[in-house]
Amino acid sequence: MGETVALSDMSPSDLNAFLQTQRTAYDDLVTRGLKLDLTRGKPSAQQLDLSNDLLRLPEGFTAADGTDTRNYGGLKGLTELREMFAELLWVEPEQVVAGGNSSLTMMKDCLVNLLLHGGVDSERPWSQEDKVTFICPVPGYDRHFGLLASLGIDMVTVPMNDDGPDVAAVEALVKDDPSVKGMWIVPTYSNPAGAVCSLEVASALAGMPTAAPDFKIFWDNAYALHHLTEDEAKSVDIVTLASGAGHPHRPIMFASTSKITFAGAGVGFLAASTDTIAWYVKHLGAGSIGPDKVNHLRHAQFFKDADGVREHMRRHRDIIAPKFAEVQRVLRESLGEHDVATWNDPTGGYFVNLDVVEGTAARVVELAKGAGIALTPAGSSFPYGKDPTDTNIRLAPTMPPVDEVTAAMDAVATCVLLAAAEKLSAAS
Amino acid sequence: MGETVALSDMSPSDLNAFLQTQRTAYDDLVTRGLKLDLTRGKPSAQQLDLSNDLLRLPEGFTAADGTDTRNYGGLKGLTELREMFAELLWVEPEQVVAGGNSSLTMMKDCLVNLLLHGGVDSERPWSQEDKVTFICPVPGYDRHFGLLASLGIDMVTVPMNDDGPDVAAVEALVKDDPSVKGMWIVPTYSNPAGAVCSLEVASALAGMPTAAPDFKIFWDNAYALHHLTEDEAKSVDIVTLASGAGHPHRPIMFASTSKITFAGAGVGFLAASTDTIAWYVKHLGAGSIGPDKVNHLRHAQFFKDADGVREHMRRHRDIIAPKFAEVQRVLRESLGEHDVATWNDPTGGYFVNLDVVEGTAARVVELAKGAGIALTPAGSSFPYGKDPTDTNIRLAPTMPPVDEVTAAMDAVATCVLLAAAEKLSAAS
Numbered sequence: 085m086g087e088t089v090a091l092s093d094m095s096p097s098d099l100n101a102f103l104q105t106q107r108t109a110y111d112d113l114v115t116r117g118l119k120l121d122l123t124r125g126k127p128s129a130q131q132l133d134l135s136n137d138l139l140r141l142p143e144g145f146t147a148a149d150g151t152d153t154r155n156y157g158g159l160k161g162l163t164e165l166r167e168m169f170a171e172l173l174w175v176e177p178e179q180v181v182a183g184g185n186s187s188l189t190m191m192k193d194c195l196v197n198l199l200l201h202g203g204v205d206s207e208r209p210w211s212q213e214d215k216v217t218f219i220c221p222v223p224g225y226d227r228h229f230g231l232l233a234s235l236g237i238d239m240v241t242v243p244m245n246d247d248g249p250d251v252a253a254v255e256a257l258v259k260d261d262p263s264v265k266g267m268w269i270v271p272t273y274s275n276p277a278g279a280v281c282s283l284e285v286a287s288a289l290a291g292m293p294t295a296a297p298d299f300k301i302f303w304d305n306a307y308a309l310h311h312l313t314e315d316e317a318k319s320v321d322i323v324t325l326a327s328g329a330g331h332p333h334r335p336i337m338f339a340s341t342s343k344i345t346f347a348g349a350g351v352g353f354l355a356a357s358t359d360t361i362a363w364y365v366k367h368l369g370a371g372s373i374g375p376d377k378v379n380h381l382r383h384a385q386f387f388k389d390a391d392g393v394r395e396h397m398r399r400h401r402d403i404i405a406p407k408f409a410e411v412q413r414v415l416r417e418s419l420g421e422h423d424v425a426t427w428n429d430p431t432g433g434y435f436v437n438l439d440v441v442e443g444t445a446a447r448v449v450e451l452a453k454g455a456g457i458a459l460t461p462a463g464s465s466f467p468y469g470k471d472p473t474d475t476n477i478r479l480a481p482t483m484p485p486v487d488e489v490t491a492a493m494d495a496v497a498t499c500v501l502l503a504a505a506e507k508l509s510a511a512s
Numbered sequence: 513m514g515e516t517v518a519l520s521d522m523s524p525s526d527l528n529a530f531l532q533t534q535r536t537a538y539d540d541l542v543t544r545g546l547k548l549d550l551t552r553g554k555p556s557a558q559q560l561d562l563s564n565d566l567l568r569l570p571e572g573f574t575a576a577d578g579t580d581t582r583n584y585g586g587l588k589g590l591t592e593l594r595e596m597f598a599e600l601l602w603v604e605p606e607q608v609v610a611g612g613n614s615s616l617t618m619m620k621d622c623l624v625n626l627l628l629h630g631g632v633d634s635e636r637p638w639s640q641e642d643k644v645t646f647i648c649p650v651p652g653y654d655r656h657f658g659l660l661a662s663l664g665i666d667m668v669t670v671p672m673n674d675d676g677p678d679v680a681a682v683e684a685l686v687k688d689d690p691s692v693k694g695m696w697i698v699p700t701y702s703n704p705a706g707a708v709c710s711l712e713v714a715s716a717l718a719g720m721p722t723a724a725p726d727f728k729i730f731w732d733n734a735y736a737l738h739h740l741t742e743d744e745a746k747s748v749d750i751v752t753l754a755s756g757a758g759h760p761h762r763p764i765m766f767a768s769t770s771k772i773t774f775a776g777a778g779v780g781f782l783a784a785s786t787d788t789i790a791w792y793v794k795h796l797g798a799g800s801i802g803p804d805k806v807n808h809l810r811h812a813q814f815f816k817d818a819d820g821v822r823e824h825m826r827r828h829r830d831i832i833a834p835k836f837a838e839v840q841r842v843l844r845e846s847l848g849e850h851d852v853a854t855w856n857d858p859t860g861g862y863f864v865n866l867d868v869v870e871g872t873a874a875r876v877v878e879l880a881k882g883a884g885i886a887l888t889p890a891g892s893s894f895p896y897g898k899d900p901t902d903t904n905i906r907l908a909p910t911m912p913p914v915d916e917v918t919a920a921m922d923a924v925a926t927c928v929l930l931a932a933a934e935k936l937s938a939a940s
Contacts, residue, residue, distance in 0.1 A: 124584070126583055126584055127583065129580060132573075132580070132582040132583060135582075136573070139569075139570060139572075139573065139806070140568065141567075142567060144567075145560075145564075145567065152557060152560070153776065153777070154560040154563075154774040154775065154776060154777060155554055155555065155560060155774070155775045155776055156552070156554055156770070156775045156776050157776065158776070184612050184613070184804070185612070185801070185803070185804045186799075186800050186801045186802075188799055188800060188801055189799050189800050189801075191799065192798065192799025192800075193799075196624055196628070199628070200624070200627070200639075200663065200664075211628075211639060230798055231798050231799055234795065234798035234799075235628065235798075236628075342584070342801065346582040346583070346806060347582065347583045347584045347801070348581065348582060348583055348584050348585065348586070348801065348802050348803075348804060348805050348806065349581070349582060349804045349805065349806035349807065367662065370620065370658055370659050370662035370663075371614075371616055371617050371619065371620025371621075371659055371662075372614050372616060372617050372620075373613070373614045373616055373617075373770065373775070373776065374614075374776050375613070375776075376612070376613045376776060376777045376804065376807070377776050377777065378567070378774060378776065378777035379777065379804070379807070
């Protein structure tokens, strides 16, 4: 069949025929009146059900150390929960703060503290600098970029490779320019590329000379435990690595149970050098009466121990791995032979990264919307929402049931093919 | 008995005898080895027990509008809880945000937003002003002052009268100086003076001309529902009042269930003009995945409706009113005739405000500490911890059982008398 060759190899008439076929397919799609959503990395109801025992917890209200969790206090969070997640994050309990329901809020708090007060190794508050710039590996997490934009922090991009951020590009940016104050990394199953930061890359970032004495690595280990296969990636212990490299205050690690228990009612964590923890807690204390320790106790009792968390994550895997497999199947079967897209096959995390024909990502999203399929806006994985080549689309298959993933991905494939055919026809 | 006359009227020899008597009483006190605490306004375990049904809630996880409370989203908070507290705070539901477990955090967020972004009526971010000053009625809440200090905001004081802040003093500060950007008020049963802001005072503050176009009233209605008598003070509806006076964006109201349900695991609220709400939610969204809606649903189910909250507060009153009565009894019987102290008899809230002989408050707290009684540091109710006359002591009787309140207050009375006798002896 003519349709199984690469579009770029087609004759003009074959391409035109292909375009008409895809238009018909798309029109059929629109008449189906679908209403499907692949936008955000939300857990499905079935995943949330795994944690419904939380709704009946805690038993009692007293922590292991006798703390009445109902009352005020305890800025660092409940000891038994900090110990549990210290083990999971490969740090010491005194290097961990357990907070509220959002690690994103802890990231914002850190940035606000750096702007208003400076860090433990800063010469002055960042707001007193002429300019503050963060390095953003791309594709990356839209909310990281949005947070920086909201705070007036400039962004420069580096490529996100399969083993983490492009070290040479990072080194070139940090070595002479003291306004480059920090960088984001999602080290494990990155959002959206699924990359796992290697020990070599992490070591280079932890040890590299930086013109800014207070350069920060915001190490957002959001998917540290979110494996899709039995080959479970182990995150690098960046805190210890940076300490050994003589830059103990460089990394601040973030994690949460948002995609482990309840997305909106979990617990966020921050880990860093003990000096950084003291700094964070001092500023936290000016505007907090302590975190929700009842929810900490609820989580500690639910998991029982670190292995309880790991075991729980395998139950998530059993639910979502088939959805990721279905994304792969549809992409492979529908797009494989047309040479109009590349995509990754992540071994963990929440996303599939789809790169379509240059200049067609926004069109694919627009077409999908017309067919009732909500996709994350094109460009979302880039600072200011601007994908320079308009190729990148982030797919989030966890929320819908498998049959909806199939329907949505069939539709996406049609949109990708139609947009590619439109583009190539216009160019030919 | 010579001990029942005012100390200032005593002859030197009577005063010396009185001093020796108090020294002996104090030495006896020290030998008793007490360990009691009247420092912070924490609810007691018995009060917290009133809300233990929360530990078994919510039933299910679906809100009235179908929201799965377990998942992400809903920055403004759960609708049914916002409706309930809108009624209690005399505003419209769309003027209310239900947040995390700490209204103090919402206050900090507002201040940080004003500094970094400016308000809806600001010409520029406050951090770009040469100076930002807040008016602090004194005595007031130490954490309000600490928060401002942590953010580098200057403070000037005005007297807190029985009907609220001294309006003439406030007006004089705001009318010509655009750097005076805001003020604190605890309008109902103020911390620590127990004052209730009258409609007249609130109207004057809502309507007064201010040099700053974006002057803010931080209306911390922390004790709106915390009545100690059946004569329940009704807070002024400052949001409507300010809107009617042509300054709709001037007030931001705060409240929480911290002293209603669980102090560390309650829900904070913010109420303001709809423009201010939109402003708050926009900046909130940059660093939040939404509040803990499961806890919102838990609270909505627990209270059932606004009357459920009011009824619940009467159960608190039954527990704590006897403690406040005991404070009054001991102060009256031990200090009444010596003319060495004045104090208020609050009809709500969490504190008793004790004013001792000028220049002796710090000494009283020091003596109490020596006898095992923890009191809030002298000066805490003033900016920077500096009480200009060293007279003010904040007593917080809710946390200990009644018999401990009695023992602690007997000890405090001894310390007040000893410090007064020391002072007057030294002066005579």
